[in-house]
Amino acid sequence: MAALTKDADFWMNLNVCHLGTMMGCLPMMYGFYTNMQTIFSAGKHSFWHCVDGLLPCAIIVIYFFFSFKFTRAAWHMPALVVFAMGSFLTLMGSRVIIATVTKSKFSTFKDFHLATPILFGIAVMPLNKVLGLNEVAIFVFILVGSMVMYFYYILNVIDQICEALDINCLTIKHKKTK
Template sequence: METHYISRQGLDALRNYKYKGGEYSFLDLQMNGFWLWCAELLPMSMAPNLVTLVGTGHLLLVVMLAQIFDPQLLGESPWWVYAINAWCLFVYQTMDAVDGKQARRTGTSSPLGQLFDHGCDSMGTTFIAVSLVSVLGFGASTNAIIIIATVQIPFYLCQWEENHVHVLRAQVGNFGVTEGQFLSMGLNLSAAVFGSVFWQQTVAELVNTVSGLDLPGLGGLEDAELRTIAVYVGGFFPFLLAMSNVIAVFKSNVNFARALILTIPLWLQQGIQVALHVLSPGKELFETHPVPFIVIMGMLHSHLSNRIIVASVCHIEIPLLQKIIMPIPFIIGLLVHENSHTNAASKMADKNTLATVLIVYGAFVVFQYFHFVLSVINSICLLLDINCLTIKDKKKT
């Protein structure tokens, strides 16, 4: 029953896998009673993976609303869209915390549950990034790329750390995923109450609006937009988390140089995001269709993260050479070559050809992502004799 993604040895190891999570953050501890109460409200017939899927579906709604009401991500959605976003983020967070409790209630815990949960999270991080870019009105900008990287890089490195240290840790100190999600909810709620333009004003303008006083010079800080400050303040703890992931692997009993090599897929994925932002014709595609651009890059990130999760669960090697990333150096090279042209006629012809290459690669990413997800889910369900979204009647098996 060996598959393209999981070897026979990996499938055998899957039967004996035991999940080991990290410690709770401050808000995890405060919210745990509420999450237990929510779990008790769920019917015993509801599969844990269905709980996860319902939560992720709420994040998909956030992306759909952004595409409909703010397709350029310039903060132009009606106030009620941001209110819905905050609610969807809350439902996602709750379902993400409750699915494991539901698995224990129903006696249906399995390795597939971790794969499904973290697999949905890997895509959900990018969906959250879409909402943040929209709330702050950054559009197809450098700050948008920074926001995306801020959620994607720590997520990948958390999975990378688990693969080497065998503990999934998603917090640094008392700040973790839950705290970050509450901050995202707060940003959306503030936009619902004050409008997204609230975050586009400068520090001086805010002080003047609140107190009617002119802010004295603060070395240029008074001219900084609130949204720019939010990006760098909000990115501080994810940066610390990423650094702590690297330090934890360095301190563990592993070949650190080899471990670093296994992060190459992440940097290739981040590299093509940056290249498509700054180089034509990727830049034009990003500016014209930022939501599909971010979602497809999110699928690329999710695929790479999921390969690490599968490797951890099945005790197999993380694949360094993956079909989904092999075209990236070639595409980046074409982008650099296109932008070095000086002949206008030749440049236009190459630009149209390269745009087609980028669209084809985007379609390939989408295909490869779903092929991997469906193949792995089907393989594990057959191996463990379980269903993915329903609870199998044990009397019939």
């Protein structure tokens, strides 16, 4: 009976941040659904190419589901859940933009190591009842790990662009003297 009262109190104490987070998920799910319709109906790419492009979205949906299903911290600090996912989302968005600009194929599997922090979090959340890790620490690890992967990717892209254009980044390239 005490657990039922505790859960009822929890639902009664939802604040604006919780409501905003939950409402923010609705447009994301609608966007995911409409993107799936658009991608699969266009017929430009193979089915597996489309699935590969939607994999980051699926990872984000699974992350949200596992976060709120298996952790209490997600319910008490939903902004932490969103911020931890934000770095991964930004990374994947950047990769899609770079792939589009360079007219290369976007593949989640090509640089799968970039998704390691969020996949680690997804794997650890259900196991946390056994492991007993601090839930906030899991989200902080996902946040910091995704940011590190994002910065690694960006620095790698900058290096590749500088190499392709034969320029130095943020420095003046001196002319070779004869």
